Amino acid sequence: MTSVSNDRLLSMSGITKSFGSAQVLSEVSLELASGQILGLVGENGAGKSTLIKILTGLHTADSGSILLDGKPVVITCPADAEALGIHVIHQERYLAPQLSVAEQLYLGLGKLGGAWVRRGRLEERASADIKRVTGQNIDAALLVGQLTVAQQQLIQITRAVLSEPRVLILDEPTAPLAAGEVEQLFGTLRRLQEVGVGIIYISHYLQELNTITDRITVLRNGRNAGEVSLGSGDTLDDVVELMVGRKVVEFDHGRTPRSPQTEDAALKVTGLGVPRALNGLDFQVLPGEVLAVTGLVGSGIEILADALTGITKRHGTVEVKGGRVRDVADFVARGGAYVPSNRRRDGIFLRNTVAENISVTALSKITRSLGVIAPALENKLAQRLINKLDVRPANGSAIAGSLSGGNQQKVVLAKWLASDASVLVLDQPTSGVDVGSRAQIYAQINELVDGGAAVLLISVDLEELVGIADRTLVLYRGNIAAELSGNAVTTEKLLAIASGTNGAAELSAKATNPINVRQDA
Known part of the structure; x- marks a missing residue:
């Protein structure tokens, strides 16, 4: 322009x-x-x-x-x-x-x-x-x-x-x-x-x-x-x-979606509903896959993560590794992790150090007898993840609130990596993150999933979904309008369904089952 x-x-x-x-x-x-x-x-x-x-x-x-x-x-x-x-x-x-x-x-x-x-x-x-x-x-x-x-x-x-x-x-x-x-x-x-x-x-x-x-x-x-x-x-x-200062490749758009080796769901959601927001959603995430969810503002995407993790009151059932999740404590205790969309409000302790933020989910790894924290163990754990995610400055004693937004997001992710969580709910995980850092976060997600973790990725970045998701659900007015995978996932198709412009969302909002689009569609 x-x-x-x-x-x-x-x-x-x-x-x-x-x-x-x-x-x-x-x-x-x-x-x-x-x-x-x-x-x-x-x-x-x-x-x-x-x-x-x-x-x-x-x-x-x-x-x-x-x-x-x-x-x-x-x-x-x-x-x-x-x-x-x-x-x-x-x-x-x-x-x-x-x-x-x-x-x-x-x-x-x-x-x-x-x-x-x-x-x-x-x-x-x-x-x-x-x-x-x-x-x-x-x-x-x-x-x-x-x-x-x-x-x-x-x-x-x-x-x-x-x-x-x-x-x-x-x-x-x-x-x-x-x-x-x-x-x-x-x-x-x-x-x-x-x-x-x-x-x-x-x-x-x-x-x-x-x-x-x-x-x-x-x-x-x-x-x-x-x-x-x-x-x-x-x-x-x-x-x-x-x-x-170098060439960066975020993801391979031509990649083949992963095929999980088991049908036993790591995260199973049945009849998930929130009044005036979500209308009884059913879906599951298998170990070794990224299930993405997208939609426009007002589709229910804003409340989905809080509802399934137990932060927001909801009806329906959520199971992690076969155990029912009643609240946030249940979710975390069963191996769940949650990177929220509002990192400053919900994801990070702004006045604490980077090391304290990272270690808070892994206290058993850094405490000695009587529950006393060992600073050397805390610093070692934090520094390993600081280096892994390239947090800048690479200093565990830095105050988290002094970091840039993208580096704060890396700290939030590092916190859950420290806990060895195997079911991750990531809500807009690359919001406000630069291209180099996004590539690092995508690489970390792929490493976790290839190692058997299950990831639910909630994002409005359609390019991101095309590049990293194995399956994608599209929400429309609180319903699952479509499920797409493989070559059927394009930014144009995602936007058309999310906005209802192709008629698919309107039809599926009235139907019991969403539209399923296979890889060969």
Whole structure:
């Protein structure tokens, strides 16, 4: 997508930042024109988030300059940035869970037209604004804490657009969104582009960059690694090489699905239901296979993992290795592991060290008599998994909350690897993770499954499902609309069924059995 203006809107030059003895950014520069969508990419820990936090006043650079419309500006806090028209949608959702959707949406915007607004009218207006910007229907009377991760992201996007930005920064905006929501977001960004808004778009989903921008700034190890212009003959392979310094292959799309050696289910789900979300699902996962589940927002995919692990109240039965699971404690005790979609809220102890996070599921391995933890054993266990998953920094004493989002996700996975779990429920496991780290996570999943583990992979990343799943279930309005495997699994077919555009989902929602598509279909 070519920019509509060559006017230089924003220029960051020579930005350098250190935290203690660790230098995070070194002489980084970035330029953005009016009406341009600029891609900003790099591995987790490359410095992208730090650069954006400097631009939006959350951090202060040690040196360097920021120009807006060619004039130097000083940004010492988020209020300074917003006063200049610089707004950001952070990767981590900074929202107040006890506010209603309407209250969160308009908090501090000053766009209500008076001191007093009736709650009913406020909620009506909020729902209308959300629908206009995102195309989605969300009840504005709900508390923010009641929303799914994807719905919370839609609220952030709407709020940013209502702020009428001059510069809009989006950090992994599509990570929790399904394909339909992504296309709606892209339409919104194109409309902002047409009126001259400059947009910095950060994403690990590199294929999106082909759709939404033609110029990309690449960071590696806190420095500028290069610029790529997709409209001038450069390719996404060039982007990946600049990011990681080597060629990366995530998965083999032509691979043959695995054939489990036993019909005894490691995870068996019968009649799994949640009111207004899931309608009595039946499926099983065998040792030695990856069963994937996908669907659009509202299909029930958001609640599936919490329901089957016992976090959310549900009806039906869940069995792990033949034993019935009544709650989370049962699930873990029988060899289950759960990597949740919201890692910061549900998956990691942000104020504890990396070593403490990793070892928490394997206390029997690191304790001596009387249950006293042996630091040497804890550090040895943690360091083995830090090295295995390439967690950065490779330091067990680092505070987990200080790591980038992708490295936090590696720590969450490492925690369950430490427990030797053999039935893994992975909910959006590569959300917000860079291409190199995703390849490492896929390799780890394949290693576990080849060793006999059973994996239930819940994901809205259709490319991911095609590349790693042995079988795929598609949810539609709380039902299993189809089961696909082998060559029948394509991103186009998954999206068609998930959205109901081919009629398959509508028919299967009324049927007892889902559509089954064999490998030779």
